[in-house]
Amino acid sequence: MATNDSADIADDSSDLQRHIFPFFALPQELRDEIYDQHLTSYAGKLKCGFKIVASDIPITNLLLVSKAFGEEYRLRVRKKSQVTITDTNTWGAAQITIIPPPVANARRLKIEVACFSWDEVERHGQWVGDVVKRVNHPLVLQIHVNYCSQFGFHARRNMFMRWVQWKGLTELKIHKKQRKKDAWDFMDEDGLQLEWLTDIGDFENVTDKKMMAGGN
Helix, strand or coil: CHHHHHHHHHHHHHHHHHCCCCHHHCCHHHHHHHHHCCEEEEEEECCCCCEEEEEEEECHHHHHCCHHHHHHHHHHHHHHCEEEEECCCCCCCCCCCCCCHHHHCCCEEEEEEEECCHHHHHHHHHHHHHHHHHCCCCCEEEEEEEECCCCCHHHHHHHHHHHHHCCCEEEEEEEECCCHHHCCCCCCCCCEEEEEECCCCEEEEHHHHHHHHHHC
């Protein structure tokens, strides 16, 4: 009787193996389409109070299907995913001490911060720099800064020069806000004063450029 049970178990196992779908026999384009249809999004807050919005990020359980599936799925995610981390007026002296999980797989990372002093530029620079250093894959980094101080062009340029050393930086825009309550409005593109130009390796004084254009 025991022998028959063993045979039944062996037969069941063989039958199961015969019915496993040969996923990796599919063309790469079709596998990519399947991965793209199984992405998710997320919106919430970090412990420090920052808002985080992620799109086209992996479904955690699918990363565990198998080693091969998880690796290829993660590679596909890194071509599409985007994460935005947005400063809030509840931040205070808090820091981001770990990489938020969505950032670990993100291809594009956008940072939106408000600065009111040199000290805040330094504090924001510290946590952003730490996050960028811990990301182990190619990154497209965009930064939007709103500031409410009276620093001149050269002072502002010097304040942010350390930021341009971060890997993957493709955009750094600094906007002047007249009222403190507007500093956390990152949808408003008015007030652009400085923009990092990768091709010349320096900041452009957008305010002066607009004034010169208006005078011609």
